[in-house]
Amino acid sequence: MSSPEPSRRASPPTERVVAVLEFLARHPHDRFGLSELSRRVDLSKPTCLGILTTLTEAGYLVRDAGETSRDKTYRLGPALITLGHIAQESxxxxxxxxxxxxxxxxxxxxxxxxxxxxxxxxxxxxxxxxxxxxxxxxxxxxxxxxxxxxxxxxxxxxxxxxxxxxxxxxxxxxxxxxxxxxxxxxxxxxxxxxxxxxxxxxxxxxxxxxxxxxxxxxxxxxxxxxxxxxxxxxxxxxxxxxxxxxxxxxxxxxxxxxxxxxxxxxxxxxxxxxxxxxxxxxxxxxxxxxxxxxxxxxxxxxxx
Known part of the structure; x- marks a missing residue:
């Protein structure tokens, strides 16, 4: 008999980061504020804000500042271009x-x-x-x-x-x-x-x-x-x-x-x-x- 496959080990925090990136990738020409983005990816605002802040600091997202903090929006950032090119070359x-x-x-x-x-x-x-x-x-x-x-x-x-x-x-x-x-x-x-x-x-x-x-x-x-x-x-x-x-x-x-x-x-x-x-x-x-x-x-x- 063949041995059973190992159980799938998921990482919920990582899945949440992936959900944010994949959502923005499906809407490359749009920008989303914290409230809408957290609602669209089904995350709490504090969790979503933490992900957005970290990805923005790493250059994977760009934050466009509005007149108030509530007007700030997010979109994909330039660091992803480098990753994409490296992935293609690999x-x-x-x-x-x-x-x-x-x-x-x-x-x-x-x-x-x-x-x-x-x-x-x-x-x-x-x-x-x-x-x-x-x-x-x-x-x-x-x-x-x-x-x-x-x-x-x-x-x-x-x-x-x-x-x-x-x-x-x-x-x-x-x-x-x-x-x-x-x-x-x-x-x-x-x-x-x-x-x-x-x-x-x-x-x-x-x-x-x-x-x-x-x-x-x-x-x-x-x-x-x-x-x-x-x-x-x-x-x-x-x-x-x-x-x-x-x-x-x-x-x-x-x-x-x-x-x-x-x-x-x-x-x-x-x-x-x-x-x-x-x-x-x-x-x-x-x-x-x-x-x-x-x-x-x-x-x-x-x-x-």
Missing amino acids: LRVSPAARDELRRLSETFGATAALSGVVDDRITLLDLVAPPGTPATVRVGQSYPFAPPVGLMFVLWDDHAVREWLHKQPTIPLRTDTARFERVISECRSAGYLVERLTPGGRRLYALMAGMSNRLPDELRALLGELVSDIGERVYLRGEDDPEARHDISVIAAPVHDHHQRQVMVATMQIGHALTDDEIDSRASALVETADAVTRSLGGVKATW
């Missing part, structure tokens, strides 16, 4: 990688991003969006990494594919083995993956964002209606009329380390219909971006 997201994302975004007027699996969760590591694009996701957002979600993060690594398939599925699955093998073969040959935009798929990642790896039964059932076959949303050439326009959600390409292991995924958000030629032009540019990020890591592109 996850191998360099300024050079961001420059590559920016060039891709400007060329196609689309959102470009880098994501990876961190602590067994798919995590958004960096993102560049066209000016004025509504923020539907944010850097650091994560969701469970288990079938059927996460194929693009293992597709170019045989060992990673096997490990991923052995994970407890997020939802009950049916698997078309022949098609799955075709997906792997054709995506590796092309160097990229194209995911269809479907009514259910539009909401899949939003539903999963922030969830634990053990989803409630009700949510598992709902997700089962959205996606229930590994790779079913992958678009492969020859499945539809080549002259038709295809509703595409995202195009993805792998980033590799010096062992030729897939460590990240570069993506371009689409969200509308494209012809095969339009898919090809965007995919080619995305692969170039992923290859440039691979080189910036000192990585070596895997060949098939």
Whole structure:
């Protein structure tokens, strides 16, 4: 028998600090006074004031002074910028990688991003969006990494594919083995993956964002209606009329380390219909971006 997992040791004081920071992060353009902030994060005023004072002294928050003490408001501070940059660098997201994302975004007027699996969760590591694009996701957002979600993060690594398939599925699955093998073969040959935009798929990642790896039964059932076959949303050439326009959600390409292991995924958000030629032009540019990020890591592109 396997030994039981150790009991979870929570730190309520730390959780209260995290609650304040996460709330302010969800409202980056707003400022909050003590009374409203303590009410919104469900803390007593003295406790909230102590947290705000300490975070402000450390530079993690900025206090904007009003005419009276009651008018003082708080917002995120500059020290968090330094922490964010250090965290990105530790996850191998360099300024050079961001420059590559920016060039891709400007060329196609689309959102470009880098994501990876961190602590067994798919995590958004960096993102560049066209000016004025509504923020539907944010850097650091994560969701469970288990079938059927996460194929693009293992597709170019045989060992990673096997490990991923052995994970407890997020939802009950049916698997078309022949098609799955075709997906792997054709995506590796092309160097990229194209995911269809479907009514259910539009909401899949939003539903999963922030969830634990053990989803409630009700949510598992709902997700089962959205996606229930590994790779079913992958678009492969020859499945539809080549002259038709295809509703595409995202195009993805792998980033590799010096062992030729897939460590990240570069993506371009689409969200509308494209012809095969339009898919090809965007995919080619995305692969170039992923290859440039691979080189910036000192990585070596895997060949098939």
